Amino acid sequence: MDYYIAVDIGGTQLRAALYPEGEQKAVSQKRIPTQTKDQSPVDRLLELIKNIMPSQGKVKAIGMAAPGPINPKTGILYAAPNIPGWVNLPLAQIVQDRFKVPTLLGNDANLAAMGEWKFGAGRGYQHLLYMTVSTGIGGGVIEEGKLLLGYKGLAAEIGHITVDPNGPLCGCGQRGHLEALASGTAIARYVSEQLASGVPSSMAELPAVTARDVSLAAEQGDPLAREALARAGRYLGRAIADFLHLFNPQIVIIGGGVSRSGRYFLDPLRNSIAEYVISPEYLHGLVVTTASLGDDAGLLGALALAQTVE
Amino acid sequence: MDYYIAVDIGGTQLRAALYPEGEQKAVSQKRIPTQTKDQSPVDRLLELIKNIMPSQGKVKAIGMAAPGPINPKTGILYAAPNIPGWVNLPLAQIVQDRFKVPTLLGNDANLAAMGEWKFGAGRGYQHLLYMTVSTGIGGGVIEEGKLLLGYKGLAAEIGHITVDPNGPLCGCGQRGHLEALASGTAIARYVSEQLASGVPSSMAELPAVTARDVSLAAEQGDPLAREALARAGRYLGRAIADFLHLFNPQIVIIGGGVSRSGRYFLDPLRNSIAEYVISPEYLHGLVVTTASLGDDAGLLGALALAQTVE
Structure with missing residues (x-):
């Protein structure tokens, strides 16, 4: 065998x-x-x-x-x-x-896109945008049934586009990148800043806030948590609208831990895509969904890559 | 024949x-x-x-x-x-x-990319980003020797990405798009606004300012004209840095009327690319140049398209 x-x-x-x-x-x-x-x-x-x-x-x-x-x-x-x-x-x-x-x-983010495409939420599509929202933001693009790599394989670094030139510093050293405003790290930092400025919240008791804490608090009705997720969702939705203009995918798949935050995150995200897109042609037939492979996305993406050797 | x-x-x-x-x-x-x-x-x-x-x-x-x-x-x-x-x-x-x-x-912008690739400044490259900066901003991307189209052929609308969420309205109805800040129209509007607010300039005598007037005035030493071109160049350079992260091209070709504005436009553009890129890997071996086909880019792009029928 x-x-x-x-x-x-x-x-x-x-x-x-x-x-x-x-x-x-x-x-x-x-x-x-x-x-x-x-x-x-x-x-x-x-x-x-x-x-x-x-x-x-x-x-x-x-x-x-x-x-x-x-x-x-x-x-x-x-x-x-x-x-x-x-x-x-x-x-x-x-x-x-x-x-x-x-x-x-x-x-790994490129390969997670390939994994979702071959084995997960993206099966059957030929134009796909995958983004993983967790500690950072990464992604992958399938164009015409092929992973978009660029000259040196460095394409689809979708966390590192400027969404607000006056925004906070990104881990990469630049200012106002999508990752600096909408990653799990950014969500946790926003909540910490709001808590420090005295905004009341059930999260005030926590020694250090994580994006997972924010998701749980949002489920339990915490207004600050819901606002933090909605804010990240809005930034992502506007960026996704831009990505629609650049890549014109059939399906957008959101993975990573933050994607499991439910409607307080996904509803504002979907609404922002619709608000910021320049033509309804980009939305007709477009699927926006969450990833289905969970923690196995990287492994199954690596399998998909290996299978290109026949 | x-x-x-x-x-x-x-x-x-x-x-x-x-x-x-x-x-x-x-x-x-x-x-x-x-x-x-x-x-x-x-x-x-x-x-x-x-x-x-x-x-x-x-x-x-x-x-x-x-x-x-x-x-x-x-x-x-x-x-x-x-x-x-x-x-x-x-x-x-x-x-x-x-x-x-x-x-x-x-x-037409997609095909101008194809024209520059087959017959112009992009010959021999397999990963290319072309942008035309004139009344509006459009473009095209060649990935692995193939035009990036997306699901419905609507990809590479590179003028319609948000570069400043608080920026001016774009022709498409959205706010702060690249086209609204760095097109020929945007350059002329910026100069008109500065003139209206009393900034001294040789262009104050003109009945209506065009981007071409701004280029000419910059050549002749007008400080406002030079600042307007530099401002557009900086916006474009930062956007191009983002495009490097997304498409990882080998060559960036700038076409359209504004691209003929010379160093007062191109120097700030090049400097901004270098300033805003996240890794020198994107710059090693990267060529940033102006288009070579001029007004024939669309026609020669249409020829390149026709030639795909053998």
């Missing part, structure tokens, strides 16, 4: 899964911490892959999803934000040389 | 040209006004094409560029801003039925 191996690389944990050819259900899964005292993250990754290798049969390809800017054409990871020392690392080559199996590497 | 016909449809004039197969130099060109009292624009278009038809030989295809939103897959023009009555018009079908020749229709 032939197999594919998918690997999801994060700053906290490494996940790997083994899939028989033609299937999307893993016959084996493993996860280990990315960083330990006695081993480098590369050594841990190689060991994880070694341990997921099937005892019999051939592995046709290994697909790997990793955070940060990556050139999927060369398999080089330019910089992983949360893994010290991973700079200009030829990760696909390292794995391929070790296991003598064709190995492909892609950006 | 086999031929291609290219047509450039504008609100003021219709242009057509006849090209022998494999050539980009026309053997015949004609231009007529689009709108007259005694004939509909469609009738005028059909007559123009009839008149450019070769007396001998076969026409392999007709390519047409038109303003406004167009679905190039169906050949339907949704709305032409400056041609009354052209709404949901199946223009490609009308021409094809009349002449029994395969006919393709595309958005």
Whole structure:
């Protein structure tokens, strides 16, 4: 039997899964911490892959999803934000040389788009915009049944467009990016600022507010929490309207932890898309929905990438 | 001998040209006004094409560029801003039925991108961003050697992204779009407002200021003209940085009348790109240049479109 191996690389944990050819259900899964005292993250990754290798049969390809800017054409990871020392690392080559199996590497948000497209909420569509809203904001675009990569594979960095030139600083150092105004981090920061300025809320008791706390408080009727989610939803909706003008997708899929915040987040988002779009042609037949693969989006995206090797 | 016909449809004039197969130099060109009292624009278009038809030989295809939103897959023009009555018009079908020749229709800015790519400043690149800055701002994106169209062909409307939510109204009805802040119209309006508020300038004598007046005054040292061009250049540069993050092109080509304003426009534009980009990876090897086809960009883009029929 032939197999594919998918690997999801994060700053906290490494996940790997083994899939028989033609299937999307893993016959084996493993996860280990990315960083330990006695081993480098590369050594841990190689060991994880070694341990997921099937005892019999051939592995046709290994697909790997990793955070940060990556050139999927060369398999080089330019910089992983949360893994010290991973700079200009030829990760696909390292794995391929070790296991003598064709190995492909892609950006995790790009691959989550591919996962949702092949196995999730985007099945059957040929023009798709996926965005993940969690600590940061990333995404991927499928155009005419193909992942939009750009020259070096650095396209679809949809969190890093300026939505308010006077807005707060983004993690990237620029001001007023979408990520700085509508990510989970931005939602939590907005609430913290409002609490500090004396706005009453059930969240005032919490030692530190997270986006998940805000979602829960919104469910329970907290006005500040609802306003914080609506504010992020409005920023995202206006940005999505701009993305409709740029990419003209058939379907917009919202993933990441914040996408599970329900109507206090999604209703303002949908309303803003409709308010800011320049022509109803962009909305006719457009589907706006949440992701369906949850935490497996990266892994299944890596599988979809591996399956491009036949 | 086999031929291609290219047509450039504008609100003021219709242009057509006849090209022998494999050539980009026309053997015949004609231009007529689009709108007259005694004939509909469609009738005028059909007559123009009839008149450019070769007396001998076969026409392999007709390519047409038109303003406004167009679905190039169906050949339907949704709305032409400056041609009354052209709404949901199946223009490609009308021409094809009349002449029994395969006919393709595309958005003029999209096709100008294709023209620059095939015959102009973008030759040899596979990832290209073209923007035309004139009365409005439009553009086109080549991704992996293919025009980015989106589901209905409405992608790459790059003038209609929000660059300042508190900015002036755009022609489309939305606020703070790139087109409302950096088009030729926006440059002229900014100068008019500054003149009205008493800012001294050599342009104060003019009955009505155009973007071309501003370019000329900037050449002659007028501080207000230089500031107006620099302001537009800065807005464009920041937007281009965002486009780098979204499309990751190898080359950015600036066309349209405003692109001929020289360094008072282009230097601030280039500086802003560098200032607002999130990673030097987007800039390594990036070419930022002006268009080389001038007023023929639309016509040559229509030729490139026609040539896709072999």
